Amino acid sequence: MFYPPEIIAIKRDGGTLSENQITQFVKGITDGSITDYQSAALLMAIYINGLNKKETAALTKAMMFSGATMNFNDPTVIDKHSTGGVGDKTSFIIAPLAAACGVKVPMVAGRGLGHTGGTVDKIEAIKGFQTQLTLEDFQDHLIKEGVVLMGQTGDLAPADKKLYALRDVTATISSIPLITASIMSKKLAEGAAGIVMDIKWGNGAFMETKGQAKKLARSIVQTGLSFNRHMMVSITDMNQPLGNAIGNSLELIECFETLKGKGPKDLEELSVHLAGGMIHLAGKSKTHKGGIKKAKAALKDGSGLACLKKLIAHQKGDAKVVDQYDLLPLAKNKKEILAPKSGYLTHIECKNFGLHCVALGGGRVKTSDKIDFGTGLYLHKKRGDKVKKGDVLTTIYFNDNQKEIVSEIESQILQKDIIIKNKNKTSYPSLIEETKISLVAGEMSC
Numbered sequence: 001m002f003y004p005p006e007i008i009a010i011k012r013d014g015g016t017l018s019e020n021q022i023t024q025f026v027k028g029i030t031d032g033s034i035t036d037y038q039s040a041a042l043l044m045a046i047y048i049n050g051l052n053k054k055e056t057a058a059l060t061k062a063m064m065f066s067g068a069t070m071n072f073n074d075p076t077v078i079d080k081h082s083t084g085g086v087g088d089k090t091s092f093i094i095a096p097l098a099a100a101c102g103v104k105v106p107m108v109a110g111r112g113l114g115h116t117g118g119t120v121d122k123i124e125a126i127k128g129f130q131t132q133l134t135l136e137d138f139q140d141h142l143i144k145e146g147v148v149l150m151g152q153t154g155d156l157a158p159a160d161k162k163l164y165a166l167r168d169v170t171a172t173i174s175s176i177p178l179i180t181a182s183i184m185s186k187k188l189a190e191g192a193a194g195i196v197m198d199i200k201w202g203n204g205a206f207m208e209t210k211g212q213a214k215k216l217a218r219s220i221v222q223t224g225l226s227f228n229r230h231m232m233v234s235i236t237d238m239n240q241p242l243g244n245a246i247g248n249s250l251e252l253i254e255c256f257e258t259l260k261g262k263g264p265k266d267l268e269e270l271s272v273h274l275a276g277g278m279i280h281l282a283g284k285s286k287t288h289k290g291g292i293k294k295a296k297a298a299l300k301d302g303s304g305l306a307c308l309k310k311l312i313a314h315q316k317g318d319a320k321v322v323d324q325y326d327l328l329p330l331a332k333n334k335k336e337i338l339a340p341k342s343g344y345l346t347h348i349e350c351k352n353f354g355l356h357c358v359a360l361g362g363g364r365v366k367t368s369d370k371i372d373f374g375t376g377l378y379l380h381k382k383r384g385d386k387v388k389k390g391d392v393l394t395t396i397y398f399n400d401n402q403k404e405i406v407s408e409i410e411s412q413i414l415q416k417d418i419i420i421k422n423k424n425k426t427s428y429p430s431l432i433e434e435t436k437i438s439l440v441a442g443e444m445s446c
């Protein structure tokens, strides 16, 4: 007989769970026969004692099969996932670039989480854009259009939805096997033949150290390969926001500009790197380098932008928005934060910039909160930049009822979120620390 306390006790005492025990437990979570307090106890036991490779794969599999799964049987269907950060908006650039090069991109994206923004919240700044699709519509759009974006549905990996909500309130989020199973169960259920993972580390990421990010990368790759998926992982820097814009409409505008070749260099570099990986995993280029070359060409000749327009129109948004930015909700007021002294910008408290955006209504504190799409922040100076006293460091975009919040944000930015020193600190983390590509045939390239 299946007895949940026995399974909890095995993991509590540092033992190993069988695939069958894990499957039974996840089944019980999904159908409600296991209580939240039993699930929470198991989560904490896993958090403390971990899961080995086999257990992680078993948990991923059980969570993946807790709901519907899709299977396109198409080697050109490749997805991308980022572990999240501040100003991380690459999906709107990568997906159309890859699609313009013949990759089919099925994006099931999330909403903002804590200080990090969400792809679904951002695209919903476009009036009319539909993110709630049925699985049939999702598959249909992918086959016909080559790219589709929808929000998480209760149909895909419902066990993750329950477990994630419990982890959020039981201090069990930052566990490598639990994060692996959570991300991979959803990605595998989407039916892609390959997955490109952007694993962020730093003071604006969930993984604060490079070491943690590398461990998560290994765990994710092993799990993906055990399900016969091609995998690429990049470890990337999130010790400062990506690009300059933070906030839903502001970030979309930055993506449109990037697809026109006028975006910030860091955002463009990471986007073509990841899109290049998708093109390679889809078999549309022999090497990752060749994929990057194709992604750059799609950016230069406008075919990536044309693909994004098609995606917006197909999902009932107004595609004119990519040229007429005033079709987006924009905040009424601006406040410029000026540099109090000359020197070099040496440090940015990245997570705090994400939290400032949330405080301005650009993210949620409670799940029921409505997003204020037009608010946010724009960084005119980034790490390593030379600054003259009186230069604009940051512009805050806000609405009429937010003056008090804005002055709090201003004093925080000046007191601790941006540090200016006389001398430039010469070494900063590189944007793309490491990339590994593992094809299921066992071939490895870097």
Ligand code: URA
Residues within 6 Å of the ligand: 083, 173, 178, 179, 180, 182, 183
């Ligand atoms: N994103 C997820 O989907 N799950 C996690 O556990 C962490 C980030």
